[in-house]
Amino acid sequence: MGDQDSAHYLVSPPLGDDPAVIFVPGLGGRTKFVDRWNTPGQEPVIRRASWNDPMNVPGIDERGAALASLVTGSGAAQVVLVGHSMGGLVCLEAARHLGRRLRGTVIMCQYPPHRTPLSPLADLPDRALAEEIEAPPHIRDTTALATYARLWRSEYRLLNRYLESDPRPVLDAPMIAVGATGDASSWNPGCLADWSRYTTGPLSVHLVEGGHQIVEELPADTLRAWVAQAGG
Missing domain, CATH: 3.40.50.1820 (Alpha/Beta hydrolase fold, catalytic domain)
Incomplete structure (x- = not known):
């Protein structure tokens, strides 16, 4: 299946x-x-x-x-x-x-x-954001970090939007x-x-x-x- x-x-x-x-x-x-x-x-x-x-x-x-x-x-x-x-x-x-x-x-x-509380993490620089969320080294230390960081920021913005909803x-x-x-x-x-x-x-x-x-x-x-x- x-x-x-x-x-x-x-x-x-x-x-x-x-x-x-x-x-x-x-x-x-x-x-x-x-x-x-x-x-x-x-x-x-x-x-x-x-x-x-x-x-x-x-x-x-x-x-x-x-x-x-x-x-x-x-x-x-x-x-x-x-x-x-x-x-x-x-x-x-x-x-x-x-x-x-x-x-x-x-x-x-x-x-x-x-x-x-609303998250401030969407405003952090790429490296600081990766360290804050404890991203694994194979992501933090590669050129792919910028792509991952954009996705993480999108998720935190959506999280904040959800927290403000009812x-x-x-x-x-x-x-x-x-x-x-x-x-x-x-x-x-x-x-x-x-x-x-x-x-x-x-x-x-x-x-x-x-x-x-x-x-x-x-x-x-x-x-x-x-x-x-x-x-x-």
Whole structure:
């Protein structure tokens, strides 16, 4: 059957009608580390959702709708969405379209929209921007940096536009909000607790040691425990 795509999203392994867990990355879209969350024979498989047209950068609400369209078209009846950073906002927007298909969400390293300040990063020079978002050396140290920086700035401008928009979706499903002690986007449990505005279901807040990219080092058992909690 191969990978599935809809409106520029790619989910791998492909979705079927079995319960699904889908991870949505933030800026930069790194997903290779998802592989170590899966072991042969373990269910549910944690799938990667990747935006497969990097030169086309739509708004967060459009990306959420595209992901929801893919899930709905696949026949998947039960879905837990896991989002990191800006990917958490994409999950929020996707969830608004999924209705009873949504079992829950896990949002990592992202304050709720009304507690997230507008980002000044779109105004940084290329190198400073790359260092601020912890871009890997193979991007920072090549001539391709200028191209990547233009895309990053586009995403931050779209993020700011989203943060200024209204109304927000309110979900009817459990939500897990995960912060990191060294991350300016998620270190405050009080701010994370305000995710309660976005769901009528139970909210659980967790704080872990580390920085913004803690998701890349997160133990599989820890993530799977949160997924199980969110899935009810």
